[in-house]
Amino acid sequence: MKILELIKDPAISELRNEVNLFVEDVLVDYLKDIENARSLPNYFNAKDIHDAVWGTIALSPIEVIIIDSPLIQRLRRIMHLGLAGLLFPGAEYSRFEHTLGVFYVADKISSKVKAESLYPLNELCPNQLCRLAALFHDSGHLLCSHASEAFFQSPRFSRYDLVDKATSLFTDYAGKSIGFSELLSVLIVVSPKVIELIEKAWVYSDNKSLKNGGEEIAEHLAALIIGVPTHLWQLPFHGVISGPIDADKCDYLARDSHRTGVPVAIDLYRVIQKFNLIEGVPVDWGSFWIDKRHPEQKESYLLGITLSAVKSVEEILISRQLMYEKIYFHHKIMTAEAMFRRALYFLDQSGFKNISNFRFALQLTDHDIISNTPEHFIPSISKNIDEAYPLKEKPFRIACKILKDLMNRKLLKRSCAIFTESNPANNNKNNNESGYERIKLFSLVELASSQGEAGNFLRDIFKHVSVEAQDNFIDSVVKEIKNLLIYLNKIEFESEDIECEILPVSYPQLNSDGFDIPLQIGNRLGYYNDIFQGDSWNNSRNTNYFYHYIAGPSSIRLEVFLAVEHVLFKEYKLLLEQGASDLAKIDIDQIELIKKELYEKGYYNKSLPLISDKMIWSQDEIKKISKLVKKFSYYEGPLGYKIWDTSHITSFLKQFVGLTESIKEQQLLLSGLIILLDNIHILNRFEIVEAFNNNFKNIAQKFDCLPWEMSYCITGNEKDSAAHITYYFNDLDRLYGKKLFTGHLNKILSGREDRLDIPTIFFDDACCSGSQIISIFQEICDVPIDKRMSRESHNLTLNSRQKKALRNSKIVLCFCYAMSENIANIKETITNLGFDIDVITDREFPNKFFESTEYRPFTSYEQKEIVKKALTEVGIELLLSTKKKGNEFKYGWSQERINNSALGYGDAQQCIILPWNTPTYTLTALWAHGNFRGAEWHPLFPRQSKD
Numbered sequence: 035m036k037i038l039e040l041i042k043d044p045a046i047s048e049l050r051n052e053v054n055l056f057v058e059d060v061l062v063d064y065l066k067d068i069e070n071a072r073s074l075p076n077y078f079n080a081k082d083i084h085d086a087v088w089g090t091i092a093l094s095p096i097e098v099i100i101i102d103s104p105l106i107q108r109l110r111r112i113m114h115l116g117l118a119g120l121l122f123p124g125a126e127y128s129r130f131e132h133t134l135g136v137f138y139v140a141d142k143i144s145s146k147v148k149a150e151s152l153y154p155l156n157e158l159c160p161n162q163l164c165r166l167a168a169l170f171h172d173s174g175h176l177l178c179s180h181a182s183e184a185f186f187q188s189p190r191f192s193r194y195d196l197v198d199k200a201t202s203l204f205t206d207y208a209g210k211s212i213g214f215s216e217l218l219s220v221l222i223v224v225s226p227k228v229i230e231l232i233e234k235a236w237v238y239s240d241n242k243s244l245k246n247g248g249e250e251i252a253e254h255l256a257a258l259i260i261g262v263p264t265h266l267w268q269l270p271f272h273g274v275i276s277g278p279i280d281a282d283k284c285d286y287l288a289r290d291s292h293r294t295g296v297p298v299a300i301d302l303y304r305v306i307q308k309f310n311l312i313e314g315v316p317v318d319w320g321s322f323w324i325d326k327r328h329p330e331q332k333e334s335y336l337l338g339i340t341l342s343a344v345k346s347v348e349e350i351l352i353s354r355q356l357m358y359e360k361i362y363f364h365h366k367i368m369t370a371e372a373m374f375r376r377a378l379y380f381l382d383q384s385g386f387k388n389i390s391n392f393r394f395a396l397q398l399t400d401h402d403i404i405s406n407t408p409e410h411f412i413p414s415i416s417k418n419i420d421e422a423y424p425l426k427e428k429p430f431r432i433a434c435k436i437l438k439d440l441m442n443r444k445l446l447k448r449s450c451a452i453f454t455e456s457n458p459a460n461n462n463k464n465n466n467e468s469g470y471e472r473i474k475l476f477s478l479v480e481l482a483s484s485q486g487e488a489g490n491f492l493r494d495i496f497k498h499v500s501v502e503a504q505d506n507f508i509d510s511v512v513k514e515i516k517n518l519l520i521y522l523n524k525i526e527f528e529s530e531d532i533e534c535e536i537l538p539v540s541y542p543q544l545n546s547d548g549f550d551i552p553l554q555i556g557n558r559l560g561y562y563n564d565i566f567q568g569d570s571w572n573n574s575r576n577t578n579y580f581y582h583y584i585a586g587p588s589s590i591r592l593e594v595f596l597a598v599e600h601v602l603f604k605e606y607k608l609l610l611e612q613g614a615s616d617l618a619k620i621d622i623d624q625i626e627l628i629k630k631e632l633y634e635k636g637y638y639n640k641s642l643p644l645i646s647d648k649m650i651w652s653q654d655e656i657k658k659i660s661k662l663v664k665k666f667s668y669y670e671g672p673l674g675y676k677i678w679d680t681s682h683i684t685s686f687l688k689q690f691v692g693l694t695e696s697i698k699e700q701q702l703l704l705s706g707l708i709i710l711l712d713n714i715h716i717l718n719r720f721e722i723v724e725a726f727n728n729n730f731k732n733i734a735q736k737f738d739c740l741p742w743e744m745s746y747c748i749t750g751n752e753k754d755s756a757a758h759i760t761y762y763f764n765d766l767d768r769l770y771g772k773k774l775f776t777g778h779l780n781k782i783l784s785g786r787e788d789r790l791d792i793p794t795i796f797f798d799d800a801c802c803s804g805s806q807i808i809s810i811f812q813e814i815c816d817v818p819i820d821k822r823m824s825r826e827s828h829n830l831t832l833n834s835r836q837k838k839a840l841r842n843s844k845i846v847l848c849f850c851y852a853m854s855e856n857i858a859n860i861k862e863t864i865t866n867l868g869f870d871i872d873v874i875t876d877r878e879f880p881n882k883f884f885e886s887t888e889y890r891p892f893t894s895y896e897q898k899e900i901v902k903k904a905l906t907e908v909g910i911e912l913l914l915s916t917k918k919k920g921n922e923f924k925y926g927w928s929q930e931r932i933n934n935s936a937l938g939y940g941d942a943q944q945c946i947i948l949p950w951n952t953p954t955y956t957l958t959a960l961w962a963h964g965n966f967r968g969a970e971w972h973p974l975f976p977r978q979s980k981d
Contacts, residue, residue, distance in 0.1 A: 174218025209320030338552030909936030
């Protein structure tokens with residue numbers, strides 16, 4: 035399909051019409067001048083222009099006509115580097131200057147290609163077409179270049195759908211990504227008035243043949259501008275303007291280096307010398323290919339380089355990357371551009387049609403909006419609008435304020451840098467230790483496949499912006515800033531429009547796909563990235579240098595950092611690493627000083643994970659917490675969970691903040707919880723082996739048999755504690771010199787049916803209420819699940835012979851711990867089911883932790899009651915969140931049972947932890963999952979789910 039046909043598509047037609055009107059506005063008088071000048075002798079002569087980078091640049095009369103047109107002269111008032119001049123004063127050069135440079139380089143490259151051509155060229159001189167395409171290639175740039183174009187291609191632009199549909203359609207047909215400015219350049223060059231301009235100028239060309247008029251030339255120029263081939267003869271030339279090593283890159287790298295003083299190494303003349311035509315076909319022809327001959331049916335050639343020039347090409351690759359790092363992506367320039375886009379957004383919101391309508395937007399220049407007093411630029415640039423239209427006062431005022439700040443170089447400052455962790459394993463560790471995802475000062479990676487809150491946040495706020503999500507985030511940060519200023523009594527700071535001064539700024543990632551240049555390797559075609567993997571080097575630079583950040587007013591930079599940190603924690607459950615403040619040059623001691631003041635005023639009552647442990651606990655208490663880490667090293671919970679360092683413990687304790695009325699009570703609670711944790715008893719391997727050895731010896735003596743003659747039945751299923759205990763039976767095997775016979779009930783009964791005089795031992799870590807062991811025997815007896823003590827199913831399917839054998843067996847329930855007052859009931863209930871049952875335990879449960887009338891181990895009775903009350907409140911809410919849905923309780927649960935289980939099931943109030951799991955008779959807040967006060971609770975000793 036021809037480009038001239040595609041632009042008639044409805045997805046592009048509206049944009050095309052506006053561009054046509056713009057071109058007509060700027061060229062109508064000039065076209066009359068050209069016509070009038072034709073009668074004047076030597077009016078359009080060749081010109082020589084001296085360029086600071088390339089020296090003398092020679093233009094023919096046809097090129098003089100094009101370059102003198104208001105369409106190209108407009109580029110004098112658009113800065114090539116947009117707002118980079120705010121940081122690099124020498125960077126204030128125009129798109130016009132760059133256009134001349136591209137013209138010069140394009141002439142050199144195309145002349146080399148023309149000299150190397152091995153087959154007849156089209157009657158239109160490709161070299162001349164490349165020179166003209168260079169003059170038009172930037173004609174579609176809008177004010178401040180890429181700074182504004184990023185706005186027009188963002189969801190914040192009121193006509194984003196129009197732009198997105200047009201660029202997407204063109205990209206699909208071109209077979210490569212087409213930028214918005216490229217699309218506008220194409221629409222300009224194929225507009226009726228530019229075609230007329232070309233036809234009038236072509237009269238002065240050496241080649242007077244124009245079979246199809248200016249449309250034919252415009253079609254070729256459009257294809258060269260976007261770098262796609264349309265004909266076989268055009269293949270070697272299609273990348274001259276837009277390709278892997280093109281005139282555009284060569285000029286802007288050399289010119290930007292020259293004008294900013296940032297040195298780069300580009301040996302342009304060697305690269306041009308090494309350009310060669312390589313036999314082959316491009317990877318993707320795209321839909322603009324209109325040559326009737328199939329490319330494989332006739333030899334065709336691509337523009338590439340010889341292998342000996344690879345190092346010169348790599349100099350360009352490296353120089354480009356370094357220029358992006360040092361100049362284009364400098365954080366102050368990125369901030370200025372973000373401010374500028376914010377101003378355009380408010381101008382658009384105000385109803386300013388010069389922004390939303392491209393007939394007028396293309397007429398705006400940097401001088402109109404940045405170099406002018408903002409309050410006065412409306413009359414000077416609105417003259418082309420026929421009808422008066424009202425502007426919304428507030429958004430227009432905000433836009434003017436931002437533009438005035440830019441004019442006076444009053445830039446916002448980095449207040450908080452946000453990186454993301456690149457190693458998923460490290461992410462998991464961070465999540466386990468604190469219960470929150472960390473946005474880590476580490477490295478930036480592609481987050482398209484990322485899952486979790488960190489990935490969603492970075493995607494919606496920075497990478498692929500969701501306007502609603504970003505606005506909600508900014509609103510939350512602004513509210514938090516105002517709240518902070520009240521806490522800090524900073525009434526001197528006044529900003530009516532502070533919501534416009536908080537900007538999320540994202541570093542774009544630069545990829546090296548565009549540098550995949552064809553290589554001549556002997557007599558065959560190769561590609562640079564396939565052989566040298568230049569994209570790997572480029573991506574490593576992206577990983578190490580780019581990050582996102584929040585910009586805000588310099589006078590409240592610290593408050594902005596604290597507000598962002600607070601919002602991320604409260605609303606997104608994300609934590610920032612300490613380094614997030616480093617790039618903002620905020621002294622960490624200053625942060626700590628302010629946080630201490632805020633903590634004492636109660637600001638952090640519900641967000642204690644954001645402040646350092648030393649603000650909450652004394653040095654002695656911190657030392658105790660460090661000792662607890664060593665003590666809890668025996669614990670290895672679900673999925674390999676370990677308590678690695680003090681942050682596990684302090685993050686758990688900080689969840690209790692807000693449960694007291696005063697700072698004094700809060701300190702009593704937090705220090706009391708440390709005392710509680712110090713009284714946690716984790717059954718270690720030695721204790722477990724010792725307890726069962728004692729039990730087995732007592733049972734063997736009672737029944738006059740040897741320990742290895744008895745059968746040991748795992749109580750429950752593979753997720754229950756007894757299954758883990760069998761691991762310690764290896765120690766007992768070594769102790770006895772015999773292997774104990776262990777297994778699930780089916781295995782035990784199948785293996786010992788002939789020895790009914792030998793007892794069968796059901797072993798488990800502990801027995802509190804006995805509901806689980808009773809339910810197991812009820813299941814054996816086919817008691818319906820809704821009639822059992824517990825509704826758990828253990829898949830105990832015994833045949834009649836096995837059931838008979840079990841009833842005729844001596845059965846002993848064997849535990850490390852048991853609650854003596856419940857043993858009689860357990861024996862009676864199971865005996866009534868028809869079993870010969872006995873119970874033996876190595877030790878009794880300790881007394882209920884809070885049952886004593888004394889206050890020990892706490893420092894006071896007040897502290898004991900505060901800790902008990904807090905644990906009870908947490909336990910009740912956690913159980914309600916999991917045992918009650920709507921107004922319905924799960925089977926077996928009621929409000930009364932929940933209240934009675936807040937400090938451990940059956941109000942056991944125990945502090946016993948097993949190395950592999952936590953029993954339900956232990957204090958509920960230590961092990962239970964669920965929601966507390968609208969947030970997910972992260973237990974210190976999580977209990978493994980049986981689901």
